[in-house]
Amino acid sequence: MFTIVQYPHPALRKKARPVTEFTPEILEFGQELLKTLVPRRGKPLGVGLASNQVNQLYRIFVVKMPEGRYEIVVNPKIVKASSKTLSSLPQKARFLEGCLSIENYWGFIDRPIKIKVSYMNLKGLLKQKTLTPPHSSYFAHELDHLNGILFIDHLKHSGHQLYKSDTKGDFHPVSLAEHFPKI
Numbered sequence: 001m002f003t004i005v006q007y008p009h010p011a012l013r014k015k016a017r018p019v020t021e022f023t024p025e026i027l028e029f030g031q032e033l034l035k036t037l038v039p040r041r042g043k044p045l046g047v048g049l050a051s052n053q054v055n056q057l058y059r060i061f062v063v064k065m066p067e068g069r070y071e072i073v074v075n076p077k078i079v080k081a082s083s084k085t086l087s088s089l090p091q092k093a094r095f096l097e098g099c100l101s102i103e104n105y106w107g108f109i110d111r112p113i114k115i116k117v118s119y120m121n122l123k124g125l126l127k128q129k130t131l132t133p134p135h136s137s138y139f140a141h142e143l144d145h146l147n148g149i150l151f152i153d154h155l156k157h158s159g160h161q162l163y164k165s166d167t168k169g170d171f172h173p174v175s176l177a178e179h180f181p182k183i
């Protein structure tokens with residue numbers, strides 16, 4: 001299992017490099033990343049984990065897919081995105097995003113409702129899928145990581161509220177400028 005780095009670790013701001021060869025190291029890395037996100041017991045269990053978050057710079061992440069399975073995704077791309085975004089949905093259909101590298105913080109990120117994605121699996125096989133909420137957001141969040149982008153960056157641009165969760169699981173609005181003055 002890898003250690004998940006926390007903001008402001010510099011790896012979170014780097015651009016990950018495409019995988020060009022499916023070497024034994026890459027296969028092992030992918031499996032280990034999956035084990036870090038989905039351990040047999042205890043924390044963490046998020047919906048995704050990207051290479052940068054374990055201080056490696058491969059274009060690989062692990063993400064929860066619609067079938068409820070976690071997939072190892074290599075060299076991901078969004079090939080098409082709807083112009084309709086989550087803010088056009090009723091309030092109750094919206095959800096907050098969080099991140100295993102920015103623990104206990106949450107925010108609404110206005111992403112496209114539907115995306116068509118392409119990627120490779122660990123065997124180098126090309127796959128394509130159309131994703132809808134919340135899986136479209138999970139995938140886009142992880143792809144952002146490979147480009148050094150964090151969900152709090154989107155909050156800065158959109159002006160949407162940042163929340164902090166407490167030990168009881170309640171959410172409290174907090175100031176982005178005060179909690180993340182450097183973004």
Ligand SMILES: [Zn+2]
Nearest residue numbers: 098099100101
């Ligand atoms: Zn994240």
